[in-house]
Structures are given as structure tokens and as C-alpha cells.
Amino acid sequence: MTRTFTIFRRELRGYFATPLAYLFIVIFLVLAGVLTFFVGNFFDRGQADLQPFFTFHPWLYLVLIPALSMRLWAEERRSGTIELFLTLPIRLSEAVIGKFLAAWCFAGIALGLTFPFWITVNVLGDSDNGVILAGYLASWLMAGAVLAIGAAVSAVTKNQVIAFVVTAALVFVLAVAGTPVVLGLLQPWAPSGVIRAVAGISLFAHFAAITRGVVAVRDLVYFLSIIVAFLAANAVLIDLKKAD
Amino acid sequence: MLEINHLVKKFGPLTAVDGVSFAVAEGEVLGFLGPNGAGKSTTMKMITGFLAPTSGTAVICGHDIETEPLAAKRRIGYLPEGAPAYPDMTTAEFLDFVAHIRGLRGVEARRRIGYIADLIHIADVMHQPIETLSKGYRRRVGVAQALLHDPSVLILDEPTDGLDPNQKYEMRGIIRELSPHKAIVISTHLLEEVEAVCNRAIIIAGGRVLVDGTPADLAARSRYHNAVRLDLASGDAATIAAELRERPGVAAVEITADEGQAGLCVFSQDGQPISDAIVRFARERGWPVTGLYVERGRLDDVFRTITAPLELPRSALLNAA
Numbered sequence: 001m002t003r004t005f006t007i008f009r010r011e012l013r014g015y016f017a018t019p020l021a022y023l024f025i026v027i028f029l030v031l032a033g034v035l036t037f038f039v040g041n042f043f044d045r046g047q048a049d050l051q052p053f054f055t056f057h058p059w060l061y062l063v064l065i066p067a068l069s070m071r072l073w074a075e076e077r078r079s080g081t082i083e084l085f086l087t088l089p090i091r092l093s094e095a096v097i098g099k100f101l102a103a104w105c106f107a108g109i110a111l112g113l114t115f116p117f118w119i120t121v122n123v124l125g126d127s128d129n130g131v132i133l134a135g136y137l138a139s140w141l142m143a144g145a146v147l148a149i150g151a152a153v154s155a156v157t158k159n160q161v162i163a164f165v166v167t168a169a170l171v172f173v174l175a176v177a178g179t180p181v182v183l184g185l186l187q188p189w190a191p192s193g194v195i196r197a198v199a200g201i202s203l204f205a206h207f208a209a210i211t212r213g214v215v216a217v218r219d220l221v222y223f224l225s226i227i228v229a230f231l232a233a234n235a236v237l238i239d240l241k242k243a244d
Numbered sequence: 245m246l247e248i249n250h251l252v253k254k255f256g257p258l259t260a261v262d263g264v265s266f267a268v269a270e271g272e273v274l275g276f277l278g279p280n281g282a283g284k285s286t287t288m289k290m291i292t293g294f295l296a297p298t299s300g301t302a303v304i305c306g307h308d309i310e311t312e313p314l315a316a317k318r319r320i321g322y323l324p325e326g327a328p329a330y331p332d333m334t335t336a337e338f339l340d341f342v343a344h345i346r347g348l349r350g351v352e353a354r355r356r357i358g359y360i361a362d363l364i365h366i367a368d369v370m371h372q373p374i375e376t377l378s379k380g381y382r383r384r385v386g387v388a389q390a391l392l393h394d395p396s397v398l399i400l401d402e403p404t405d406g407l408d409p410n411q412k413y414e415m416r417g418i419i420r421e422l423s424p425h426k427a428i429v430i431s432t433h434l435l436e437e438v439e440a441v442c443n444r445a446i447i448i449a450g451g452r453v454l455v456d457g458t459p460a461d462l463a464a465r466s467r468y469h470n471a472v473r474l475d476l477a478s479g480d481a482a483t484i485a486a487e488l489r490e491r492p493g494v495a496a497v498e499i500t501a502d503e504g505q506a507g508l509c510v511f512s513q514d515g516q517p518i519s520d521a522i523v524r525f526a527r528e529r530g531w532p533v534t535g536l537y538v539e540r541g542r543l544d545d546v547f548r549t550i551t552a553p554l555e556l557p558r559s560a561l562l563n564a565a
Contacts, residue, residue: 006344010333017332080328084389087292087324088345089317242295 003090007098008105015106024068025110031060032114049127053117054135054211058175058204061146066167068107069150070160072099073238077158086242096235100151100227107143111136131213138210141223145203146171148230155237171203178202245270245427246291246397251300253286253451260286262451263300268397268427268444273419275442275459276431279551283451284431285325288399291429292322304397318346321395323403327386331375335366335385338374339392346393356392363418364388379406387415391422398428404437416441435543438462445543449551463541465549467495469515472522475535476506484508484531491525493518507535515541 015021032053040052076082085095121127150167157163176182178199186195199205203226206219246268253261261283268274278284289295291302293309293316302309307316329338336357343353361367364384369377374385383406390398403419404412419428419441432438438445439459447455447462455462463469476484485497485508495513499506512518519538526533 003345006341010330010341013337014330014332079331080324080326081330083289083294083324084322084328084386087294087317087320087322088342089314089347090345091314 004094004098004101007090007095008102011099011102012105015102020071021106024064024106025113028060028064028110029113031064032056032117035060036117047125050117050121050132050135051211053114054139057139058142058207061143062168062171062175065107065143065146066150066164066171068103069147069167070154070163072103072151073154073234074158074160074163078160082242086238092235092239096151096231096238100148100231100234103147103151104140104144107147108140111140111143128213131211134213134215135211137215138207138219141210141220142203142207145223145226145230148227148234149174152230152234152237155234156241174201174203176202176204178205245305246429247301247303248287248291249301249303251287251290251302252298253283253290253295254298260451261290261297264448264451264453265300266446266453266456268429270396270427271424272444273423273428273430273442275438275445276429276448277433277435277438277445277547278431278448279433282449282551284448285401286451287448288322288325288401288429288431292320292324292399293317294324318393319396321390321393321398323386323390323400325401327383327406329374329382329385329389332373334371334373335361335377335388336370338385339388342389343392348393356394360388360391364391365414380408380411383407384411384415387418396426398422398426400428400430402432403430404432404434412437435547438543447547447550454550455546459543460540462543462546464515466539466541466543466546467511467549468509468539468545469541470512470517470519471539472510472512472519473500473535473537473539474508474510474522474526474531474533476508477532477534478506481506481508484529487529488522488525491518491521493521 035056036050036053040055073082076085086092118129118132121132122129146167149170150163153167153170154160154163157166179202183195183199186198190198200222206222209216209219248267249265251261251264252259264283264287266274276284276287286295290297290300291304291309293313296310302316304316305319307319309316330341333341339357339360340353343357348356358367361370364387366381366384366388369381369385374382377385383403387400387403390400400419404415407415416437419430422428423441430437430441442459445455445457445459445462446453455465481499485499488494488497488508488510493513493516495511497511498509500509501507510518510522517538519536523536526536
């Protein structure tokens with residue numbers, strides 16, 4: 001536990017040691033603002049909620065979170081520090097979890113810095129802060145799921161660009177799985193069980209469910225199982241591909 | 245302290261390490277020699293638990309690296325090939341991180357880091373990011389990291405690579421100083437290093453141990469072992485060489501010319517001492533000998549004779565191409 005925390009602390013500090021962290025936060029905040037106010041018609045809707053703000057988070061994450069996760073293991077591999085790191089007396093699980101938590105915490109910091117949006121809606125009108133809180137929770141869970149996927153992809157390559165592209169592609173597939181377009185393609189031939197399964201793995205559907213203000217157990221379980229499954233995959237992949 | 249039994253590592257069809265066994269006791273400094281690609285680093289990666297062996301075991305102070313990895317890793321200090329370290333951290337942050345992971349806390353950690361920083365001479369770069377350090381400093385930070393927890397087993401992959409001659413000399417002194425209470429394995433392709441710090445040497449090539457002995461044992465295998473070099477002030481080196489060739493115990497005589505200085509190298513038969521006989525004979529004949537040296541044997545010569553046959557197929561292939 002203390003070792004996981006030591007790794008967590010080193011990783012989190014690592015983000016702020018380079019301009020990457022600040023760049024990430026600024027771009028995230030600017031994009032979130034642009035999407036909310038210009039594309040989401042925040043003011044024209046005349047409603048004191050953050051729906052237009054949260055709606056675009058999955059798309060933002062699709063591009064930005066892989067940029068955060070791509071270096072997790074690829075960088076260790078490229079610089080050779082992976083050999084130093086994994087010959088320290090730590091468990092592989094501690095390494096995987098420590099790294100992931102640091103990245104997730106960083107995403108949480110970036111998300112937390114969007115608090116002016118929350119203040120704005122509260123100033124403008126009587127908003128339902130429960131729903132907003134649920135929205136933040138959904139957004140953070142979504143970030144965690146994408147990070148876990150990205151971490152697993154980062155574990156198999158030393159090339160950060162490849163890690164970025166593959167992660168974005170995987171997340172895109174998971175994201176669009178539940179959309180009518182994909183389901184429509186499956187409808188004519190796939191059995192209904194498969195269609196339901198495909199609809200069920202959609203990141204966006206579970207995300208949307210929580211942002212509506214209903215924090216259902218099945219959505220929480222969904223996100224947590226994505227995180228756990230990909231972290232487990234991360235550990236297995238590191239173990240298998242250490243030699244390369 | 246360190247026991248390795250029949251370690252094998254296969255990467256697909258390639259066998260990188262093919263049944264390597266040896267044991268290193270407290271006080272031993274083992275020089276791990278071999279051409280590039282011989283399996284040195286792969287063996288070290290298996291000992292330190294980075295790579296899982298295909299078969300065989302590595303036992304560190306009674307703890308198998310496969311079945312009790314944490315207990316084994318706690319007792320190892322490891323400098324991986326190329327001395328990797330996190331470039332964006334300062335030396336102090338990096339050592340602090342390793343100390344924390346190794347279970348050193350607070351005052352104890354600070355005391356230990358301070359002690360090691362003084363020992364390895366990195367105290368003046370403690371607050372510099374590692375990416376700004378010179379190669380020599382980086383290597384020393386890597387060694388410092390391996391020593392923090394005072395490990396019983398020290399595995400150093402090329403600890404003096406990138407150091408200048410003074411730093412090399414210093415690092416060898418440190419290794420010697422540490423050696424009485426540790427089992428140390430250093431890989432190197434500098435043969436002078438083996439002579440300077442190791443009390444045992446293993447030559448590996450093609451993933452197999454070819455020789456295991458003291459540096460003196462190794463030197464004795466050299467054709468230069470007990471050879472006598474003569475410097476001649478003047479005179480006909482060719483005639484003298486011809487006369488020497490007739491002497492009993494002399495295997496061969498080569499004429500050497502170093503910066504205009506004529507000289508001879510007299511090889512002994514079966515490495516027997518011949519210097520006495522040659523000194524007497526030279527005096528008898530009144531040769532103008534200005535210098536006489538007895539060779540202990542050249543490690544690089546031994547290294548080449550032992551490992552060259554294994555490299556032949558590759559060069560043969562190149563020639564064919």
C-alpha cells in the first residue's frame with residue numbers, strides 16, 4: 001500500500017515536472033469552454049444546468065485522455081527505466097495501480113478546474129447541484145475507463161504515437177458501439193443477445209445515463225469493471241512483453 | 245549468496261542463455277565477460293527478476309527470484325544496462341523515490357542517501373535534473389541507486405561505461421571497498437577491469453559459460469603466459485631470434501618493433517617459466533639487452549581465442565555476402 005502510494009506520488013509529480021500537465025489542463029479547459037458555449041448553446045438554452053458541458057466530455061476524452069495515457073508505460077520502455085522500476089521490490093499490481101491512480105488523479109484535477117462552469121450556472125439560476133455532481137462523477141469515471149484502456153495499450157509499445165492512435169481507435173469503437181448506426185448494421189443478421197451485448201458495452205450510453213442524474217449501480221459497475229479489466233490486461237501485457 | 249542453476253532463456257527460436265550455472269559467495273567480485281550478444285545482460289535480467297527464465301533458477305540469499313520475488317529483490321542492488329533513470333527527476337528526488345520503495349524512511353533515508361552521495365561523489369548534482377547530467381554522472385547515479393539499501397548482492401551491468409579514466413579508477417576502488425561483505429557481479433568488456441577489481445572471471449559466449457576461474461587462471465591460458473619480452477639497443481634482431489628459437493623451452497620468437505625500438509617476444513612452451521634461462525643466455529652471448537619483461541598473460545588474447553571460434557559463423561556469413 002505504501003509502495004503503491006510512493007509510485008503514485010512519483011508519477012503525479014512527473015506530470016507536473018514537464019509542461020505536458022499545464023498544456024493538457026489549458027487545452028482541456030479551453031476546449032471544454034468552446035464546446036459548451038459555442039457548440040452546446042449554453043446560454044440560448046435558458047436552463048441552469050451543465051448538460052451542454054458534459055455532453056461533449058466523451059469526445060474531448062477520446063482525443064485528450066490517450067495523450068495522457070500514452071506515456072504511462074511506453075516512456076518507461078523507451079528510456080529503459082522499466083527495467084529499473086520492475087526490479088525494485090514491488091508487485092506488478094502495485095506498479096500498475098500506482099501509475100493508473102496518478103493519471104486518474106491528474107484527470108480529476110483537470111476536471112476539478114472546470115469549477116467556474118459550476119459557479120456560473122449557480123449564479124445564473126437555480127440549478128440542481130445533485131445532477132451536476134452526478135455529471136462530474138460520470139465524467140471522472142469515463143476518464144478512468146479511457147485511461148485504463150490507454151494504460152493497457154501503452155504497455156505493449158515503446159512508441160507513444162502508436163499508443164495514442166490505438167487507444168483513440170479502441171475508445172472510439174467502445175464509444176460508438178451503442179449508437180443506432182452500429183446497431184443498425186448488426187440488426188439484420190446478429191442474434192438479439194449479441195446486439196444487446198454490443199449496446200451494453202457502449203461507453204457513451206453509460207456515461208449519459210449517469211449525467212442525467214441517476215447514479216445506478218449497473219453504470220458504476222460498468223465503469224469499474226472496464227477499469228479493473230483493463231488494468232488486469234495491463235499487468236498481463238507488461239509481464240508478457242517485458243523482454244521486447 | 246547468489247546461486248544460479250541451469251538458467252535458460254529462449255526468445256522464440258533463439259536461445260540467448262543456454263544453461264548457465266554459477267555461484268557467487270560473499271567477498272567475491274565476479275567479472276562477467278563475453279562478446280556483445282553473448283547473453284550477459286539477459287542472464288543479469290533473469291537474476292534480478294526482470295525476465296522470467298525459460299527454465300532454471302536464480303536464488304538470492306536463499307530466496308528464489310521466481311517464487312519469492314520480493315524477498316529476493318530486496319537483497320539485490322541492480323544497475324541495469326545503460327544506467328536508466330527518470331530524466332525529469334533530480335538526483336535527490338530519484339534517490340528519494342528508490343529509498344522509499346526500498347522501505348527507507350525519514351532520517352534513515354536521508355542519512356543513507358547522504359552517505360552514498362558522498363561515497364559515489366554525486367553530492368554536487370543532487371538538485372540537478374538527471375537529463376542534464378553527463379554520461380559519467382548518470383552512470384554514478386545508477387550505481388548510487390543500487391547501493392542505497394546496502395544490498396548483499398550487487399549486480400552491475402557495465403558500471404564504468406562512460407566514465408573517464410579517473411572516474412573509472414575511483415569506481416573500481418569503490419567496488420573493491422564494498423566487496424568484503426557482498427557478492428558482486430559486474431559485466432564488462434574491459435579486460436583491464438577484470439584484472440583491477442575481480443577475483444573471479446567467467447567468460448560466456450553463445451549463452452554458455454566457457455571459462456570460470458581467477459583472472460590469473462585465465463591469464464595462464466594465454467600464449468603470452470610467461471613469455472619474455474626483450475628490448476634490444478642495437479644488433480641484429482633476426483640473428484638473435486634465430487639463436488633463441490633453438491633454445492629448449494622456447495616455443496616461438498617474434499620480432500617486434502615499437503617506435504624504432506627493436507625487440508623480441510619469446511614465447512615459452514606450455515607456459516613454463518623461461519626468463520631465468522633467457523637472462524643467463526643473453527648475458528653469455530653479450531647481447532645488448534636494455535629491458536626484459538615477463539608477461540603474465542594477456543586477458544584480451546585469451547578472450548579472443550576462447551570466444552572467436554563462436555563468432556566465426558557470423559563473419560563467414562558476412563564474407564559470403
